[in-house]
Amino acid sequence: MAKRDVWVRVGNELVRGDNIVGITVNGGHSFNQSYKESYKLLMKVTGHRDPLAVDSGISCDGTGEDECRKQATALADSFVNTLAQAAAFPTGALIRLGSDTDNEGGGSSGWDITVLG
Template sequence: MAKRDVWVRVGDDLVRGDTIVGVAVSDPPYDWETFKIMLKVTGHRDHLWLDSGVCDDGQGAGREQVNALADAFVDTLARGAAMPSGALIRFGSGEDDSGWVLSSLG
């Protein structure tokens, strides 16, 4: 199987998808803080953090929502790797594109 170029935008960083070796979700210490999605990336000393925009609602729905976002990231990464021209993945923060946005490189 050919190796595809999949790039992931995390804040100011742009990393290759094949260098991501772990995905986790933070536990915010306060209800008003948002959950963060942490990416462990080969070659980066520190983890890369992405603000999910989801707050803890005290009922568990916030945790479920951010876990679904982390799962969706893995799915989007796999779909990007299957694209023949490669892909760019970014987290959409607007109302029209909330969640993971997958764009073709070709």
């Protein structure tokens, strides 16, 4: 992958895409009947001791947890594809998790790329 200025919004931080060295899916735990934790995408970033978290917005009510985990894993996989696409832009890009307003299913619509320059 060519080296480009690709920036990624991870929680409250902007990090360079080439500093992200890993991504895992975590969460979906129930703390009580009224609160369900959504799945988090944990990104291991060079220079950060602990992984940085992106809230996927995907949570389950206890039924269909396998399907929810699959959705969160697919979102993590699509991040890798989005990062590769963004690296192809000659002027660089910004990647951030898209809003869920575009998706009828209530989950996230995926990743948004903004071309820089």
